[in-house]
Amino acid sequence: MPAACYSLIIMIKRALFLLLLSSAGLVSAAQLTDMETRWLTAGSAVLAYAKQELKLPVDITVQPQARANDVPLALGFQDGRCKLVLSMRGNPKAEDILAGVPADQQPLMIEAMIAHEIGHCWRYAQGVWHVLPAGFEERVQASPEQVEAQAQALRETRREEGFADLVALAWTQQRHPQQYGAVAAWMRQVRQPSPSVVAGSHSTLAWLQLAPTGAVFDRGQPLFEQAAGLWRQGLLQED
Template identity: 55%
Template sequence: MSKFFLPILVAALPVFAGAAQLTEIEARWLQAGGPVLAYAKQLRLPIDIVVQPQAAPGAVPLAMGFDGGRCKLVFSMRGNPAAEEVLDQVPQSRRALMIEAMTAHEIGHCWRYAQGIWHAVPKGFQEPPVDAAVPAEIVKLTLELRDTRREEGYADLAALAWMQRNHPGEYGHVYQWLSAVRAAQPTTHVSHDTANWLGLVADGKSFAGNGTPFEQARALWDKGMLSAD
């Protein structure tokens, strides 16, 4: 995502400058993700919040895009009756927690982008060879899918590292929910197949050492890259 049309910008993080313009669901998701956004502000991550004003049926309710060197956390919830479908199996008492995890996932994307390592691989990692017999357009799509899957793997780890740091008693619930969401996808050609990385962190204690949750996620993501492809 690189361009946004007719956005409503909420300029302050995490103060909701445009609160009067927000719908109930938008305000609720912003409130739930507030701790992550406040932390992102402390880290000086270049984030803008964009609320799409037009109807977006079937759109991903929360996504990260990039434009002009800045990260754009995009809410697409208006005219989108399935916006909260991902939470259907979550008890009401834990829905804010899962929204916080989703926000941490998206901020993980921004951290990678701000670090200048978007789609970069760990030092010393060897890419598998490309089959010369495969048509060029198929190779291009396959590589794009691979790169997206890798970034989603990192972002899932970032979300779980955040949970372990801030809600360790709820880690198991978040991990089980996220694993179920990923397992419900098709088994082939999936950009969000992050099982390779999720398998490393069934126990939240896998996130060890100092550093931000994003740095802890990076160490485990590097480890998972050894067997990702």
């Protein structure tokens, strides 16, 4: 990409970022660290889409001090609103997830992560959090009640993570089609469980494998419907 074009893109993103910060519920730019500013700038187009076009109830919360085991970026829900929480201050692992990603591609991966969180917010705002789509029934296991409750919670979380991952890929295909392969490969790498670890709540490869290229998304549909079609296919393959 020519340097002039890249500089223009950065200027546009910063303008969007400042516009977002002027909205109610967002922190002041003067209160942010360089890392927080860089992440929010990278995700500014997603956040603008969520707030201005979808009218999603999104606030940004910055933790003054990360706690042990805090992930750098997460989404919570409070009083009917989505809280995008940044836990980067004092977090030595804040950018470990970007290890090995070339510097010029890191904004793309951050943008995909924020699109993932907006996928969660959309599900919450629609009132379908942890709800299966029409036509699907929960399979009840013959196991002790406590064990089944834990297994059910794991399944519900994994399903939401799978949906949000597909939203991130649909967003990438819509906004950065030429970079889709790089983002999809990185997401598969991040979601690949360690050989020594049992697949957990974020093991979403069953869904990611359904989207090896951006061609699987129907751009004639709204963003979340693009993700929902593949998500239903993944539900059929659940263990």
